[in-house]
Amino acid sequence: MRTIWRAVVRTLFWSYERGSWPYDVMVVAIVLFVLLTPRSWFHDRPLSVTVAGANVELLLEDSASQTRTYRLDAKALSPEKRTPKATPELERETHDILGRTVDDLKERTFQVRRIDPVLAKDGAVMSYDVTIHP
Numbered sequence: 001m002r003t004i005w006r007a008v009v010r011t012l013f014w015s016y017e018r019g020s021w022p023y024d025v026m027v028v029a030i031v032l033f034v035l036l037t038p039r040s041w042f043h044d045r046p047l048s049v050t051v052a053g054a055n056v057e058l059l060l061e062d063s064a065s066q067t068r069t070y071r072l073d074a075k076a077l078s079p080e081k082r083t084p085k086a087t088p089e090l091e092r093e094t095h096d097i098l099g100r101t102v103d104d105l106k107e108r109t110f111q112v113r114r115i116d117p118v119l120a121k122d123g124a125v126m127s128y129d130v131t132i133h134p
Contacts, residue, residue, distance in 0.1 A: 007022075010022070011026065014026070055071075055072075055073040055075075055076075055127075056070055056071070056072050056073070056076075056097070056098065056101050056102060057070065057071045058070055058102075059071050059129060065133075066133060066134070067113060067131050067132065067133050068131070068132055068134065069129055069130065069131045069132075070098060070102065070129070070130050070132070071118070071127050071128070071129055071130075072094055072097060072098065072127060072128045072129075072130055073126075073127050074125045074126055074127050074128065076097050077090075077093055077094075077097075081093055082124075082125045083117075083125070084117045084119060084123075084125055085117075086114075086115040086117075090115060090128075091112050091115060094112060094115060094128060094130050095110075095112050098110075098130065098132065104134075105132075105134065108134065109134075110132045110133060110134040111132060111133045112130060112131070112132055113131045113132060113133050114130070114131040115128050115129070115130050115131075116128065116129040116130075116131075117129075
């Protein structure tokens with residue numbers, strides 16, 4: 001029992017000599033953990049994707065309502081489609097842009113639930129918060 005306790009203490013305090021087999025085993029275990037651990041365990045998602053000057057960020061993922069909210073830079077849309085009011089054209093365009101740029105949405109069906117414009121102080125549309133249901 002004492003040898004097990006000593007091994008646990010030495011492992012926790014990393015007191016093995018470099019080049020010894022326990023040290024090498026711990027290094028290999030750490031490297032395997034880093035390389036093989038799925039991203040989903042840490043809720044790690046790429047926050048932004050830049051395509052043709054457009055920026056798309058994942059703002060919120062709500063598992064209860066199964067929705068995601070992305071912030072889409074208004075520069076991704078042509079100037080005539082940048083309206084502060086949600087229109088069918090705006091919905092279609094944001095759907096197409098998200099489908100092309102977000103890896104999780106490529107070749108999948110999803111529905112745009114809501115589009116909220118983010119306005120600058122002068123009233124110009126800076127970006128859109130697009131809530132989708134995959």
